[in-house]
Amino acid sequence: MRRRNLSRVLREVAAAGTVSRAGVAARIGLTRAGVAPLVEELLRAGLLVETGRAAGGGRGRPGSGLTASDRGPAGLGAEIGVGHLAVCAVDLRGRVRARVAVAAANRHSAPGPVLRRLSALLAEVTSRMAAEGLRPAGLTVAVPGLVARGSATVVHAPNLGWRQTDLASGLAGTPVPLTVDNEAHLGALAELRLGGGTDGPAPPADFVHVSADAGIGAAVVVDGQLLRGARGFAGELGHVPVYPDGRPCDCGGRGCLEQYAGERAVLRAGGIAPDAAAHAGPGARIALLARRAADGDTTATGALREAGTALGIALAGAVNLLDPRAVVLGGALAGLAPWILPSLERELAVRTAVAPAAARPGGCVVTVSRLGAEGPLLGAAHSALSAVLDDPAGTSTPAHSPQS
Amino acid sequence: MRRRNLSRVLREVAAAGTVSRAGVAARIGLTRAGVAPLVEELLRAGLLVETGRAAGGGRGRPGSGLTASDRGPAGLGAEIGVGHLAVCAVDLRGRVRARVAVAAANRHSAPGPVLRRLSALLAEVTSRMAAEGLRPAGLTVAVPGLVARGSATVVHAPNLGWRQTDLASGLAGTPVPLTVDNEAHLGALAELRLGGGTDGPAPPADFVHVSADAGIGAAVVVDGQLLRGARGFAGELGHVPVYPDGRPCDCGGRGCLEQYAGERAVLRAGGIAPDAAAHAGPGARIALLARRAADGDTTATGALREAGTALGIALAGAVNLLDPRAVVLGGALAGLAPWILPSLERELAVRTAVAPAAARPGGCVVTVSRLGAEGPLLGAAHSALSAVLDDPAGTSTPAHSPQS
Numbered sequence: 001m002r003r004r005n006l007s008r009v010l011r012e013v014a015a016a017g018t019v020s021r022a023g024v025a026a027r028i029g030l031t032r033a034g035v036a037p038l039v040e041e042l043l044r045a046g047l048l049v050e051t052g053r054a055a056g057g058g059r060g061r062p063g064s065g066l067t068a069s070d071r072g073p074a075g076l077g078a079e080i081g082v083g084h085l086a087v088c089a090v091d092l093r094g095r096v097r098a099r100v101a102v103a104a105a106n107r108h109s110a111p112g113p114v115l116r117r118l119s120a121l122l123a124e125v126t127s128r129m130a131a132e133g134l135r136p137a138g139l140t141v142a143v144p145g146l147v148a149r150g151s152a153t154v155v156h157a158p159n160l161g162w163r164q165t166d167l168a169s170g171l172a173g174t175p176v177p178l179t180v181d182n183e184a185h186l187g188a189l190a191e192l193r194l195g196g197g198t199d200g201p202a203p204p205a206d207f208v209h210v211s212a213d214a215g216i217g218a219a220v221v222v223d224g225q226l227l228r229g230a231r232g233f234a235g236e237l238g239h240v241p242v243y244p245d246g247r248p249c250d251c252g253g254r255g256c257l258e259q260y261a262g263e264r265a266v267l268r269a270g271g272i273a274p275d276a277a278a279h280a281g282p283g284a285r286i287a288l289l290a291r292r293a294a295d296g297d298t299t300a301t302g303a304l305r306e307a308g309t310a311l312g313i314a315l316a317g318a319v320n321l322l323d324p325r326a327v328v329l330g331g332a333l334a335g336l337a338p339w340i341l342p343s344l345e346r347e348l349a350v351r352t353a354v355a356p357a358a359a360r361p362g363g364c365v366v367t368v369s370r371l372g373a374e375g376p377l378l379g380a381a382h383s384a385l386s387a388v389l390d391d392p393a394g395t396s397t398p399a400h401s402p403q404s
Numbered sequence: 405m406r407r408r409n410l411s412r413v414l415r416e417v418a419a420a421g422t423v424s425r426a427g428v429a430a431r432i433g434l435t436r437a438g439v440a441p442l443v444e445e446l447l448r449a450g451l452l453v454e455t456g457r458a459a460g461g462g463r464g465r466p467g468s469g470l471t472a473s474d475r476g477p478a479g480l481g482a483e484i485g486v487g488h489l490a491v492c493a494v495d496l497r498g499r500v501r502a503r504v505a506v507a508a509a510n511r512h513s514a515p516g517p518v519l520r521r522l523s524a525l526l527a528e529v530t531s532r533m534a535a536e537g538l539r540p541a542g543l544t545v546a547v548p549g550l551v552a553r554g555s556a557t558v559v560h561a562p563n564l565g566w567r568q569t570d571l572a573s574g575l576a577g578t579p580v581p582l583t584v585d586n587e588a589h590l591g592a593l594a595e596l597r598l599g600g601g602t603d604g605p606a607p608p609a610d611f612v613h614v615s616a617d618a619g620i621g622a623a624v625v626v627d628g629q630l631l632r633g634a635r636g637f638a639g640e641l642g643h644v645p646v647y648p649d650g651r652p653c654d655c656g657g658r659g660c661l662e663q664y665a666g667e668r669a670v671l672r673a674g675g676i677a678p679d680a681a682a683h684a685g686p687g688a689r690i691a692l693l694a695r696r697a698a699d700g701d702t703t704a705t706g707a708l709r710e711a712g713t714a715l716g717i718a719l720a721g722a723v724n725l726l727d728p729r730a731v732v733l734g735g736a737l738a739g740l741a742p743w744i745l746p747s748l749e750r751e752l753a754v755r756t757a758v759a760p761a762a763a764r765p766g767g768c769v770v771t772v773s774r775l776g777a778e779g780p781l782l783g784a785a786h787s788a789l790s791a792v793l794d795d796p797a798g799t800s801t802p803a804h805s806p807q808s
Binding site: 204206218220222227228229230231232233234235236237239240241242243244251252253254256313314316317318320321322323324325350351352364 | 608610622624626631632633634635636637638639640641643644645646647648655656657658660717718720721722724725726727728729754755756768
């Protein structure tokens with residue numbers, strides 16, 4: 001119970017920015033006397049710090065305001081993309097404190113060299129963190145593939161060409177607990193936590209999050225909880241059949257969504273050569289496609305219209321089955337939304353009883369993630385940080401603890 | 405807390421059949437002294453009765469065994485099918501104590517006459533119940549359409565032709581609380597509660613339940629909980645696009661599953677005339693199709709093979725998205741399974757990363773419901789009974805309480 005209350009206090013202060021002891025007590029429904037020892041413990045552990053001012057900007061006695069520490073534990077997120085590697089660190093205040101990203105030809109790669117390169121990026125970020133008084137509390141790695149529930153094993157990442165790949169050994173040099181998760185799942189967690197922004201509406205608790213890197217992934221959130229599936233493999237929207245007798249897919253099926261709306265399919269249909277914008281960094285070819293579409297290039301707009309149609313057909317199935325409050329387009333799809341949305345929404349309107357909202361009040365809305373391609377990486381860092389927020393006492397001892 | 409413990413004791417005894425006070429105490433983790441007053445209250449309320457023998461068949465002192473009463477409250481379930489009406493009553497022991505079913509031409513019907521006919525069937529069943537000392541504790545009505553979450557309003561039942569139809573007024577003569585739910589949802593609840601049977605394995609907690617009456621409905625169960633969707637409309641598998649440029653559907657879409665695997669589509673493709681087996685009761689035409697298929701009629705087997713292919717394509721999408729432990733075929737599909745399953749499983753095997761189990765150990769299995777077309781009706785009666793099991797003290801006063 002004490003552990004749970006410590007967690008509630010820390011989460012409340014982290015969410016509030018700056019807040020008084022009385023404010024915390026009121027928000028979590030405890031007395032000031034009940035909150036005081038919890039706050040003291042979090043202050044001693046260095047997870048909270050006192051400010052001279054309470055929330056609202058009024059001047060109180062020194063120490064009347066509480067804020068989460070901008071030193072101490074931070075969540076470390078990493079992303080293994082098909083075309084890039086990225087690492088970032090997020091502090092208890094939810095701010096990104098360090099970030100590196102590099103282009104990387106990871107398609108059909110050997111895991112060893114990829115993980116060695118990622119380890120070097122992790123070392124670079126942790127060194128920057130140390131200089132600012134931050135220590136990693138945990139590492140979550142986002143991968144574009146199926147991850148066995150509760151394990152560090154990538155069961156199958158078709159675009160990387162990895163099968164039954166255990167990341168724990170390749171990342172053994174990282175001195176913090178390691179979690180591996182599907183990139184679309186982490187993108188959805190980021191959306192759930194950050195999607196509403198400070199000035200926008202709160203993100204809905206029931207949504208289907210669709211993202212694209214090289215493949216297409218999705219995540220289903222129900223009542224604020226990620227639906228992981230019996231084995232952890234839920235969300236494989238990329239292999240939902242769209243045109244059952246259509247193009248063969250690497251998965252062994254035919255007419256999968258990925259063959260019509262995946263990055264490779266869209267770039268090819270949009271006339272972007274495989275070597276276009278080479279070495280221009282992650283996302284450069286998609287950015288080039290978006291520029292051409294914005295310039296009115298009909299090959300580009302036609303390719304994106306067809307991708308939207310395919311996405312709309314697959315999402316019509318998902319909406320009929322799940323009745324979500326919203327469909328959120330994230331990842332590379334966010335930047336392409338202006339040219340994808342019209343045909344996508346047309347299919348949804350015709351093929352579902354409950355969408356879109358414009359056609360039928362109360363129906364499912366289609367929104368575009370503000371996080372875009374950053375979602376999975378941010379979701380990974382926040383996911384790593386949640387161990388501290390869930391159990392402040394268990395993780396507040398200065399690192400580096402041995403890997404679990 | 406006391407209410408919750410009363411519920412736990414009643415549920416435990418109902419599930420066990422006959423059990424001693426010590427047995428109940430052990431199963432729910434209370435002391436015998438803690439259980440005794442709860443048992444006394446349930447005995448006084450007439451929800452439990454004492455038997456001369458404890459569980460296991462040994463002779464104890466009189467009163468040492470407890471069993472749920474076969475008198476007192478019972479759940480009343482009703483089903484409005486496109487071709488039939490049915491009502492049944494299930495007692496606290498889970499036994500069906502009364503059941504009536506009649507053929508009815510409900511397609512594109514006016515709600516008033518249908519509900520008057522259903523009211524007459526309800527009166528017939530409650531009169532039979534009264535003769536056996538049973539009183540209705542609640543009524544749940546299964547309908548083949550979308551029901552607004554937590555309401556008695558059928559938002560849209562395309563095969564009945566009903567829109568925004570409030571069943572509360574049409575069934576106002578029923579002196580018990582009324583609940584209206586989608587038939588596929590109730591079929592899944594029945595599967596969850598009864599599907600494992602006494603000798604079979606326990607039903608999995610994560611499955612997609614597919615049933616067919618005139619349309620095709622489905623229900624998604626995750627961790628033992630029905631996924632209802634934001635508005636209560638989840639499970640519309642019948643309108644998942646299978647062949648996006650295919651046959652037009654009543655819903656306004658094209659190529660929906662229902663146009664290839666719904667009862668009308670299958671009967672037409674199977675060469676069963678619309679007036680075949682007229683007046684032979686609910687399910688007679690489907691039974692005729694099954695007999696012809698069993699006799700090797702290639703028109704019948706071909707129609708069922710094509711239906712299986714369409715089901716397999718739609719379910720491949722669902723399995724990719726949800727990663728369930730199993731797909732359960734219920735309703736009319738259960739009786740047709742021998743001719744549907746081969747093509748259905750072939751599509752699943754090719755189009756999903758995780759199914760079927762036969763091809764990939766640990767994958768999704770396809771099973772056939774033992775409840776068949778009875779599932780929704782049984783699910784409705786059990787759902788109505790759950791109000792008593794959840795709150796024995798609140799519902800144990802002899803009826804008839806005014807309708808809520």
